[in-house]
Amino acid sequence: MRALGTIAIVALLTATGVAAAEIPEAQRRSGSTFMAPDTMAMQNDDTANPGMLWALDGEALWKKKAGSADKACADCHGDIRTSMKRVAARYPAFDKALGRPVDREQRINLCRANQQRATPLAYEGRDLLALTAFVAQQSRGTPITTGGDPQLEPFIAKGRGLYMQRQGQLNLACANCHDDNWDKRLAGSAITQGHPTGYPLYRLEWQSLGSLQRRLRSCITGIRAQTYDFGAPELVELELYLMSRARGMPMESPAVRP
Amino acid sequence: MAAALINVPAKAKSGEIIEIKTLMSHIMETGYRHTVSGEVVPRDIITSFICRFNGAEIFRADLFPAISANPFITFFTTATESGKFEFEWIGDKGFSETASASMTVE
Numbered sequence: 027m028r029a030l031g032t033i034a035i036v037a038l039l040t041a042t043g044v045a046a047a048e049i050p051e052a053q054r055r056s057g058s059t060f061m062a063p064d065t066m067a068m069q070n071d072d073t074a075n076p077g078m079l080w081a082l083d084g085e086a087l088w089k090k091k092a093g094s095a096d097k098a099c100a101d102c103h104g105d106i107r108t109s110m111k112r113v114a115a116r117y118p119a120f121d122k123a124l125g126r127p128v129d130r131e132q133r134i135n136l137c138r139a140n141q142q143r144a145t146p147l148a149y150e151g152r153d154l155l156a157l158t159a160f161v162a163q164q165s166r167g168t169p170i171t172t173g174g175d176p177q178l179e180p181f182i183a184k185g186r187g188l189y190m191q192r193q194g195q196l197n198l199a200c201a202n203c204h205d206d207n208w209d210k211r212l213a214g215s216a217i218t219q220g221h222p223t224g225y226p227l228y229r230l231e232w233q234s235l236g237s238l239q240r241r242l243r244s245c246i247t248g249i250r251a252q253t254y255d256f257g258a259p260e261l262v263e264l265e266l267y268l269m270s271r272a273r274g275m276p277m278e279s280p281a282v283r284p
Numbered sequence: 285m286a287a288a289l290i291n292v293p294a295k296a297k298s299g300e301i302i303e304i305k306t307l308m309s310h311i312m313e314t315g316y317r318h319t320v321s322g323e324v325v326p327r328d329i330i331t332s333f334i335c336r337f338n339g340a341e342i343f344r345a346d347l348f349p350a351i352s353a354n355p356f357i358t359f360f361t362t363a364t365e366s367g368k369f370e371f372e373w374i375g376d377k378g379f380s381e382t383a384s385a386s387m388t389v390e
Binding site: 071072073074076078079082083230233234 | 287289290291305307309312352353354356
């Protein structure tokens with residue numbers, strides 16, 4: 027009887043140990059809640075938010091014909107305000123043809139290749155960021171719904187595995203900072219919980235708009251690990267896990283961060 | 285591609301102090317950075333900003349390499365009459381952009 031009680035306690039401790047590592051839903055906070063009021067005001071004012079410059083460029087690109095098919099995004103998708111509403115909030119999504127998840131940037135480039143018959147836009151290039159920002163803007167304020175598709179489950183699990191995996195010369199996992207120490211600071215900056223609510227976003231440090239993959243690569247370099255190339259399946263799976271982890275939180279794209 | 289965002293109140297009362305906000309898309313390359321191969325990245329900045337109201341200059345600013353990318357310039361003026369604000373940004377490599385906004389004074 028006593029042995030059984032001990033086992034029960036051990037099991038209970040293990041269970042709470044795991045639960046403590048992940049952030050309870052009631053305690054989830056967007057990165058914007060860690061910012062100074064000035065930065066928040068910049069994000070909320072559409073004429074002060076520099077991300078809107080990219081969204082404006084994206085609006086022009088949306089209507090511009092491209093490729094040998096001589097089609098613009100608008101020729102198939104029509105008015106972006108209706109056709110792309112809430113779409114960015116469910117990415118990365120499963121692509122049947124490829125049999126794996128694709129993020130927003132990859133979806134835009136797939137559309138360019140298959141529908142417009144145009145060359146793919148470069149990662150972190152002005153045009154791809156602009157189109158992504160303009161599409162993501164249509165989901166502003168709507169809750170993140172990524173990960174609802176059961177086909178995504180194995181990929182979310184892989185992304186979670188990478189998130190929990192210690193790596194690099196500093197031997198740190200994403201979880202060591204963003205789950206265990208999000209209420210603390212690192213070199214004066216808030217650590218935050220790593221919810222990707224506002225990508226692509228304008229980082230004052232970058233003086234530019236940037237994608238979630240750019241942010242992930244910076245973090246991976248920061249822990250002195252070998253980073254993945256833009257568009258690598260590992261990065262997409264990590265994006266997928268982070269977005270599914272942030273389910274229900276409102277989209278802020280294009281956001282501003284310090 | 286260059287884009288500007290302008291925030292001017294559409295309506296104002298005579299004598300009211302109004303805030304004008306402008307945001308211009310620009311990389312503001314300082315000219316102090318080097319590429320991996322050691323070559324200097326040439327300076328490419330906006331050098332001046334001018335605001336005119338009904339043709340008369342009301343605000344001017346000179347910009348320098350220490351100013352961040354996508355300069356956000358805001359200033360105040362007193363609303364006296366209805367009219368049009370014209371904004372002009374001039375910079376290196378022949379950069380020249382304009383924008384305008386109208387205001388009605390009641």
